[in-house]
Amino acid sequence: MLNYIWFGMMFIAVIVGILTGNIDAVTQAAIDMAKTAVEIAIGLIGIMALWLGTMKIAEESGLIRIIARAIRPITIRLFPDVPEDHPAIGSIILNMAANLLGLGNAATPLGLKAMEELQELNPEKDTATNAMCTFLAINTSSVQLILPATVVALMGAAANQIFITTILATGLSTITAIITVRFLEKFKRFEMPTRNEHD
Numbered sequence: 001m002l003n004y005i006w007f008g009m010m011f012i013a014v015i016v017g018i019l020t021g022n023i024d025a026v027t028q029a030a031i032d033m034a035k036t037a038v039e040i041a042i043g044l045i046g047i048m049a050l051w052l053g054t055m056k057i058a059e060e061s062g063l064i065r066i067i068a069r070a071i072r073p074i075t076i077r078l079f080p081d082v083p084e085d086h087p088a089i090g091s092i093i094l095n096m097a098a099n100l101l102g103l104g105n106a107a108t109p110l111g112l113k114a115m116e117e118l119q120e121l122n123p124e125k126d127t128a129t130n131a132m133c134t135f136l137a138i139n140t141s142s143v144q145l146i147l148p149a150t151v152v153a154l155m156g157a158a159a160n161q162i163f164i165t166t167i168l169a170t171g172l173s174t175i176t177a178i179i180t181v182r183f184l185e186k187f188k189r190f191e192m193p194t195r196n197e198h199d
Helices: 004-020 022-060 062-078 085-098 104-120 130-141 151-186
Strands: none
Touching: 004 022, 062 085, 085 104, 085 130, 104 130, 130 151
16 A cells, blocks of 8 residues: 555656656655665664664663563553463563663564464454554554664764653553553443354
8 A cells, every 4th residue: 555655656746747847856856865765774774783782782681581570560460361471471571671672673573473472362363352452552652761773873962852752752652552442442342252242
């Protein structure tokens, strides 16, 4: 779907450029933006290498486990339907820890793994459980204690100016997401169908 949207935007830009006699400006803008994209991508290599290396050190030193233990009491309350010793809890905790540290790229595979393990507990494979919806809402809103590496790389020293506002914004978005999920799951319309309803 996104491919169609991007193609449509480019097609419209070319048509408008032709009709207004500014096709040269459209061509030049495309070349300039392609150059900018490459510069940004290359510029991110260093900061990503530093950040991922720091993450590896934190993992080896046990910092991730400490964060995971600190988050565990919260996850037990957020996911009451998931057994405390189930592997899904571990993946959820690591995903949340990665998001807290601003490591979106590292959080993605952990999030996919958590969803896969939550699906194993799902009695209705074609319907998302409350735990899956809650996790998706939290993962999407994702509280950030440390700014993502991409933001730091793009904004440089100016990134420090949005540190507090980032924590507030992501914290409020996560709280809102959890409240919304808890509110919606009380409606009969969103209840998981039982076996008897299928029979």
